[in-house]
Each structure stands twice: as structure tokens, then as C-alpha cells.
Amino acid sequence: MSEFKHKVLVVGSGAGGAMAAYTLTKLGHKVLLLEAGRHYDPKTESPMFRRNSEAPLMGAGNKDKNFGFYDATVDGGWQVPDEPYTSAKGSDFYWWRARMLGGRTNHWGRYSLRFSEHDFKGKSRDGHGADWPFEYADLAPWYDKTEELVGVCGTNTGHEDMPDSSPGILQPPPKPRVPELLIAASAKKLGIQAVPMHRAVLTRPKDDRLACFYATPCGSGCSIGAAFQTTTSLLPMAKATGNLKVITDAMVKSVAVNDQGKVTGVTYVDKKTVTEHALEADVVILAASACESARILLNSKHKTHPKGLANSSGQVGRNLMDSTGAWLGAQIPALKGRPRYNEDGHTANHLFIPWWGHQAQANNELDFPRGYHFEIGGGFRQPGSGVSGDKQGYGPALKQQIRDAYGSYVGFALRGEMLPNKDTYMEIDENVKDKWGIPVSKFHFKWSDRELKQIEHGLKTAKQILENMGAEVGELPPAEKAISKGGEIIHEVGTTRMGSSKKDSVTNQWGQTWDCNNLFVMDAGVFASNPHKNCTLTIMTLAMRNSTWLAQQIDNGVL
Amino acid sequence: MHHRNEHETYNYVSGMSRRDSLKWLGLLAAGSAVGLTAGCTKALEIGAASSTEGHWPDLDIKPITAKGYGQDPNLVIPPQSPWPLTLTADEITLVALLSDYIVPREGTIPSASELHVPAVINEWVSAPYEGQQRDRIKILNSLAWINDESKLRFKKPFTALSEQQHRAILDDIAYFNEQTPAQFQRIGKAFLRFKELVLAAFFCTPEGCKDIGYLGNVPIAGDYPGPSDEAKAHLDQVLVDLGLSEYAYTD
Numbered sequence: 001m002s003e004f005k006h007k008v009l010v011v012g013s014g015a016g017g018a019m020a021a022y023t024l025t026k027l028g029h030k031v032l033l034l035e036a037g038r039h040y041d042p043k044t045e046s047p048m049f050r051r052n053s054e055a056p057l058m059g060a061g062n063k064d065k066n067f068g069f070y071d072a073t074v075d076g077g078w079q080v081p082d083e084p085y086t087s088a089k090g091s092d093f094y095w096w097r098a099r100m101l102g103g104r105t106n107h108w109g110r111y112s113l114r115f116s117e118h119d120f121k122g123k124s125r126d127g128h129g130a131d132w133p134f135e136y137a138d139l140a141p142w143y144d145k146t147e148e149l150v151g152v153c154g155t156n157t158g159h160e161d162m163p164d165s166s167p168g169i170l171q172p173p174p175k176p177r178v179p180e181l182l183i184a185a186s187a188k189k190l191g192i193q194a195v196p197m198h199r200a201v202l203t204r205p206k207d208d209r210l211a212c213f214y215a216t217p218c219g220s221g222c223s224i225g226a227a228f229q230t231t232t233s234l235l236p237m238a239k240a241t242g243n244l245k246v247i248t249d250a251m252v253k254s255v256a257v258n259d260q261g262k263v264t265g266v267t268y269v270d271k272k273t274v275t276e277h278a279l280e281a282d283v284v285i286l287a288a289s290a291c292e293s294a295r296i297l298l299n300s301k302h303k304t305h306p307k308g309l310a311n312s313s314g315q316v317g318r319n320l321m322d323s324t325g326a327w328l329g330a331q332i333p334a335l336k337g338r339p340r341y342n343e344d345g346h347t348a349n350h351l352f353i354p355w356w357g358h359q360a361q362a363n364n365e366l367d368f369p370r371g372y373h374f375e376i377g378g379g380f381r382q383p384g385s386g387v388s389g390d391k392q393g394y395g396p397a398l399k400q401q402i403r404d405a406y407g408s409y410v411g412f413a414l415r416g417e418m419l420p421n422k423d424t425y426m427e428i429d430e431n432v433k434d435k436w437g438i439p440v441s442k443f444h445f446k447w448s449d450r451e452l453k454q455i456e457h458g459l460k461t462a463k464q465i466l467e468n469m470g471a472e473v474g475e476l477p478p479a480e481k482a483i484s485k486g487g488e489i490i491h492e493v494g495t496t497r498m499g500s501s502k503k504d505s506v507t508n509q510w511g512q513t514w515d516c517n518n519l520f521v522m523d524a525g526v527f528a529s530n531p532h533k534n535c536t537l538t539i540m541t542l543a544m545r546n547s548t549w550l551a552q553q554i555d556n557g558v559l
Numbered sequence: 560m561h562h563r564n565e566h567e568t569y570n571y572v573s574g575m576s577r578r579d580s581l582k583w584l585g586l587l588a589a590g591s592a593v594g595l596t597a598g599c600t601k602a603l604e605i606g607a608a609s610s611t612e613g614h615w616p617d618l619d620i621k622p623i624t625a626k627g628y629g630q631d632p633n634l635v636i637p638p639q640s641p642w643p644l645t646l647t648a649d650e651i652t653l654v655a656l657l658s659d660y661i662v663p664r665e666g667t668i669p670s671a672s673e674l675h676v677p678a679v680i681n682e683w684v685s686a687p688y689e690g691q692q693r694d695r696i697k698i699l700n701s702l703a704w705i706n707d708e709s710k711l712r713f714k715k716p717f718t719a720l721s722e723q724q725h726r727a728i729l730d731d732i733a734y735f736n737e738q739t740p741a742q743f744q745r746i747g748k749a750f751l752r753f754k755e756l757v758l759a760a761f762f763c764t765p766e767g768c769k770d771i772g773y774l775g776n777v778p779i780a781g782d783y784p785g786p787s788d789e790a791k792a793h794l795d796q797v798l799v800d801l802g803l804s805e806y807a808y809t810d
Contacts, residue, residue: 045634049778053767062690062691065632175786181807185803188808212783213778214778214783340773380773383767384759391755392733399665
């Protein structure tokens with residue numbers, strides 16, 4: 001490794017960065033990867049088979065561990081130590097970050113739904129937002145390759161919102177459980193179909209990863225590699241080629257440019273020594289997360305790039321989108337005291353409800369333009385710091401109320417598509433710097449009526465499904481109260497969007513910036529829209545496709 | 560079990576029957592100087608005449624300034640004593656006694672104090688985080704209220720009362736709902752939070768998980784088997800009862 005000479009420098013080791021590094025190293029190119037967080041090894045650091053009683057505060061979440069003690073996230077969450085961000089007056093934005101090898105892939109929900117032709121051409125259909133600069137057919141073979149490599153369980157449902165994978169790609173999904181089966185029946189009465197979820201969880205062994213043994217929440221990390229994270233798959237596989245070198249605790253500050261406006265490398269801060277270092281590279285790929293990559297570009301001003309690097313369109317930081325989110329749950333009296341069995345499964349949705357309203361939207365029957373899906377909550381989960389039930393009295397009668405209520409609650413988590421709007425974007429806060437001396441991100445965020453109408457529709461639908469099961473739901477909250485805060489669903493995308501013209505987009509369809517041909521973005525920043533289906537599978541698919549194209553450019557001597 | 564076995568003082572309850580441990584706790588309390596953080600709380604100072612009037616201790620509770628476990632704790636070997644514990648011996652005794660009324664031993668199922676629930680409550684109310692600090696105020700005031708009420712009604716602290724006297728007070732505060740009389744509403748609500756924590760601290764132990772019927776957290780070889788035959792039969796009946804059978808899910 002002493003003679004290691006990299007061709008490509010990748011910033012970030014999460015979904016996009018690790019896939020880019022894997023693809024390029026497999027194709028024989030030397031890659032230097034910088035990660036802002038510490039080294040992390042799920043094989044030794046994942047808390048497997050732990051009980052909440054063994055954790056401080058029964059595993060409950062707090063400002064140190066937002067999603068609970070056992071959540072895999074290292075040095076992150078809604079706040080990162082010494083790395084603040086700001087919000088404009090009247091804007092509420094939450095920015096989830098992780099500072100660890102593998103980034104947010106170590107704790108993500110593993111939901112892996114393909115975007116469809118419908119999703120890629122939303123603007124052509126309804127006039128909102130932007131189209132993507134390619135067809136679904138262009139991406140389909142890359143979705144196949146990515147799903148194969150990552151390991152996704154599920155079925156080809158034939159549902160209009162779920163494009164099929166090629167035969168033999170998907171691994172078998174786990175059997176549905178009682179709350180999911182009941183909800184599926186209740187939804188069907190309304191003409192709404194529940195189907196197997198697609199998840200990046202192995203139900204069959206693959207490479208040196210084991211199949212799921214149906215215990216331990218995936219969000220804690222997976223020591224056996226069943227739940228996909230780059231730290232047990234793409235990164236070690238890329239390492240094994242001998243073509244990858246990783247530097248952790250390396251916080252990239254800016255991208256360096258020469259007088260011809262071409263990228264020459266990056267400047268980063270070594271967090272351990274708090275010293276700045278410059279690295280050269282022929283090609284730089286930013287995959288630091290949508291908002292972090294945009295921040296780096298905006299902090300890389302140069303006389304040839306006065307508005308920030310790759311920002312001649314003025315679109316860097318613009319078009320910020322999250323998913324919409326809302327929750328509605330209730331107790332199902334008929335489920336009280338139901339027979340016990342092991343309901344862990346792969347610890348997340350076996351069934352879910354994909355968007356069923358394409359036809360209604362085409363017929364103008366709905367007052368909002370874009371779809372959503374429901375994830376299903378409920379089940380006999382490991383007891384933790386909360387208890388449900390009437391909680392009247394004390395002693396054996398009280399305990400019985402808790403036992404009866406256990407596993408009798410179900411709920412719907414709505415995840416919907418947000419459209420970009422002019423009031424929602426990120427920029428640099430010139431007044432605030434982080435510990436490393438880097439100016440921080442400042443967020444502006446606003447939901448529009450289009451999202452609020454969608455939430456209203458979702459709440460009404462969820463209420464009907466709950467009432468069909470005998471639940472008492474009561475009055476629904478107004479959409480403005482029920483909707484999540486910006487960023488809260490952790491699907492922030494769009495800040496360096498791709499397009500077919502350098503006038504209104506930052507990159508072309510290959511993630512190559514229009515302004516610098518040796519600078520690429522391979523995270524969710526390049527998303528032209530934010531379909532409701534969770535970003536990670538498409539981040540990885542684009543990173544695989546686009547770094548394959550990049551490798552060809554290098555091979556052909558173009559880069 | 561790290562943070563439970565650590566604190567030898569709580570092990571006194573282990574291995575005793577509930578009755579024995581209650582007797583023991585009673586003796587312990589009677590033999591020690593009984594007083595809570597504020598010694599004599601406001602309600603007694605102003606000489607509230609009886610328990611039919613509302614009273615509230617309003618203790619002067621200092622915020623916890625200890626550090627949390629941070630954003631990168633060891634998840635495999637969790638921190639054993641993440642912050643200093645703050646309950647006094649008398650408070651712990653009272654917590655243990657109350658916990659065992661909330662979750663008494665039932666046959667072979669241990670009581671709350673046998674499973675070291677008081678140590679969990681102590682860790683919880685001593686934690687530096689926002690939610691726990693709010694609970695700290697509720698719970699410390701609840702403990703003080705219960706002693707105030709005991710003194711108002713029976714001239715003795717709670718731990719020195721008979722079981723009948725204990726139940727007289729608990730019956731007034733443990734059924735917080737729309738019918739709760741005005742003077743018990745505030746304590747009723749605060750005591751509900753205490754009950755929730757005791758119940759959670761009990762049910763999340765291996766013994767509590769067994770009691771509630773949680774059967775997961777075990778590795779399964781091969782495919783996930785799905786619902787048991789009994790669970791499937793129950794679901795089928797639920798679908799019939801709700802008129803949903805014709806919509807039952809099929810692969």
C-alpha cells in the first residue's frame with residue numbers, strides 16, 4: 001500500500017460513496033475514500049440479542065442517542081458534536097447525520113423500493129417539479145444488478161407502483177404476521193392492496209454474509225451481515241480488490257480547483273489532530289449526503305466558480321426535499337390478549353401498502369399531485385421503556401391490563417412524495433463555523449398545500465382502515481399538526497439535482513457536474529424528484545451505473 | 560443486568576418473599592430518621608388539615624448537571640454507572656415498597672423490587688436528559704406527597720404504615736381517570752408516570768418478558784415460521800367477527 005496511487009477520490013462511505021468505491025475498484029481503478037467519522041465494524045460493535053433491561057434507561061432515546069441506546073448511529077443523530085447547523089427564522093429543519101464508516105447505512109430502515117417510470121417523469125405528467133434525465137428502462141438493469149449485489153427480499157407484486165425485478169433477483173420475503181394480515185384484510189375492503197415489502201435483508205446467505213435469523217432490530221447494526229450496510233459488504237469487498245484505501249476522521253472542507261476551473265483534489269481536516277491536509281486527485285466524487293455535498297460545493301468558491309463550485313445554474317442547495325411523514329395508530333380491541341408467538345420477523349414491515357391512487361390522480365379525482373405509501377406498525381415487540389394499556393390501579397389487576405394490551409396496537413406511518421418549492425433550500429450560514437472552521441449549512445423549509453392535502457387524504461384513509469378493524473380513532477389532527485418536520489423522515493434529496501440542461505440542474509444524468517467534468521456527485525443530492533419510496537436503493541443504483549460510466553471515461557482517456 | 564447487580568444495597572430484596580421484604584422495609588424505615596429531601600414539605604408547614612384538601616410538596620429540585628453517556632457509548636458492554644445516582648436511602652426504600660404494590664410477586668413471577676426495579680428508577684430520575692428530568696420532578700414530588708399524605712392521615716411516614724393504610728392511600732391515587740377527585744388529580748397523574756416506569760422496568764427484564772409473553776430475541780434457523788396455528792385460528796375468528804373474512808390476505 002505504500003505505493004498506493006489513487007485515480008479517484010470519493011468523499012463519504014455511505015450508500016453512494018461505498019457503491020462508487022466498490023464499482024470502481026472492481027473495474028480496476030484505485031480509489032481513495034475519505035470518511036468524516038470514525039472507523040466502525042458492525043461485526044464487533046453491533047449489540048446483538050440485547051435486552052432493553054441491559055441498557056441505560058431501558059434503552060430509551062434521548063439527546064445522545066435519538067433513536068434509542070442500541071441504535072447503531074455513532075457521533076450523530078439530529079445533532080453532531082461540534083458540528084452545528086442553523087435554520088432560517090420560521091423554518092424547522094432536522095438534519096440527521098452519522099459520523100462513522102458506512103454512514104447512515106448502518107442504521108437505515110432497509111426499505112428498498114424501485115422508483116418507476118411514473119416517478120421519473122412526474123413533471124411531464126402533472127407539470128410539477130422536474131423530470132429525471134433518463135427513462136425507467138435505462139435504470140432497470142442497474143436496479144437488477146444493485147438488488148442482486150445488496151440482497152433484497154420481496155416479491156414481484158405486479159402492483160402498478162412497484163416495477164418488477166428480473167426473475168431470480170429478489171430473495172424470498174418472510175411470512176406476514178397477524179397485525180399485517182388483519183390490516184391487509186381491512187384495507188382490501190376499501191380496495192387497497194397490501195403486499196410484501198422489499199427490504200435489503202438477506203433471507204438466503206450471500207457472499208460471506210449470513211441469512212437473517214429473525215432477531216435483533218436491524219437499526220442496531222447487523223453483525224452477521226444479513227441486513228445490508230456498506231461496512232459488511234461493499235467496503236470490505238472493495239478493500240479485497242487491493243484498489244481501495246480509506247481514511248477515516250477526515251472531514252472534507254472544500255474541493256480544490258485550478259485556474260482553468262478544473263478540480264484538482266480536496267482539502268480535509270484530520271479530526272484527530274485538527275490539522276488541514278490537501279489531497280490531489282484526477283477525479284473527485286462527492287457522496288457525503290445531499291446537504292453535506294452541497295455544503296462542500298458552496299464552500300468551494302473560486303474565481304472561476306464565484307457562486308460556489310459547479311453552481312453556474314444557481315441550483316446548488318436548491319430543490320431540497322424530504323419525504324412527508326405522519327402517523328396514525330389505535331388499539332384494536334379484537335387483538336387484546338391474542339395468542340403469543342415470536343413476532344420479531346426481520347424486525348420491520350413484512351407487508352406494507354404501496355400507493356394505490358395512480359388512476360384517481362390521472363382522473364383528477366384527488367386534490368394533491370403525488371403519492372404516498374403506508375408502513376405498518378404493531379406487533380409483539382421487545383418490551384422497553386414504554387408500556388401500553390389502561391394502567392388503572394395497581395397489583396395483579398394492573399399487570400393484567402398491560403398483558404392484555406400487549407400487541408393490540410397497530411399504526412400507519414405515512415411516507416409521501418414532497419415537491420420542490422422556492423421556500424425550501426439550504427445555503428451557507430456565513431456567521432457560523434463548526435469546530436473544524438467550516439461554515440455551516442443553513443436551512444429554509446416549508447411544506448406546501450400539496451403536501452398538506454396529501455397528509456389529509458392519508459389520515460382519512462388510515463382512519464377508515466383502523467375503523468374497519470373496530471378501532472376507535474376519534475377526531476383527526478389537522479394536516480399542519482400531523483405532518484412531520486422537514487428532514488425528520490431523513491430522506492433529504494435534491495440539493496445538486498441532475499437534469500438535461502446546465503441551466504436548471506447541477507449534474508447531467510451521470511452525476512457529472514456540468515461545470516467540471518472531473519467532479520461527480522453520487523448521493524441523493526442528484527435526485528430530480530423525491531418519490532415516496534425511500535432513497536437508498538436508488539442512490540446505490542445510480543452510483544453503480546454512474547461510476548461504471550465514469551470508469552469507461554477513464555478507460556477511454558477522457559478523464 | 561449491569562446496572563442492577565452493581566448496587567449491592569438493592570440486593571437485600573432478592574430471594575425474599577414479598578411479605579418478608581415488605582416487613583423488612585417497614586422495619587428499616589421505622590428505625591431510620593424519616594424525612595425527604597426537603598425535610599418538611601410545604602403542605603405540612605402550612606398545616607393542611609386533612610387529606611380532603613389538595614396539597615403539593617413543590618420541592619425545590621435542583622437540575623441534574625452530570626454528563627450523559629455521550630453519542631458514542633459502547634453498545635456491546637453498556638456503561639455500568641452512566642451518572643451519579645441521587646435518591647436517598649429513604650427514597651429508595653419508599654420506591655421499593657411502592658414498586659412491590661404495583662408489581663407484587665405472583666407465584667413464581669418475581670416482584671418489582673426482586674428484579675431491582677428501584678435501581679432502574681434511581682438511574683432514571685438521576686439521568687441528565689430532558690425527559691428524565693421532567694420525570695424526576697414528578698416522581699420526587701410524588702414520593703414527598705405520599706409521605707405528607709401518610710402523616711396527614713396516619714401521623715406516620717408511608718413506610719411505617721400498615722398494609723391497610725397503604726392501600727387506603729394507593730386506592731385514592733392509583734386510579735387516575737375522569738372520576739378522580741380534585742385533591743388527587745395532581746398526584747394521580749404524577750403517580751401514573753411512576754407506575755409506568757415501574758411497569759416498564761419490570762416487563763423489560765427477562766422475567767417480565769416471559770410474563771408478558773414476548774417470545775422473540777432468539778435466533779431462528781431457516782425461514783421465519785410466521786404465526787402459530789393458534790394465532791392463525793385466532794386471526795381467522797377476528798376476521799369473521801369484523802366481517803373481513805372475504806378480504807383475507809392471500810400470497
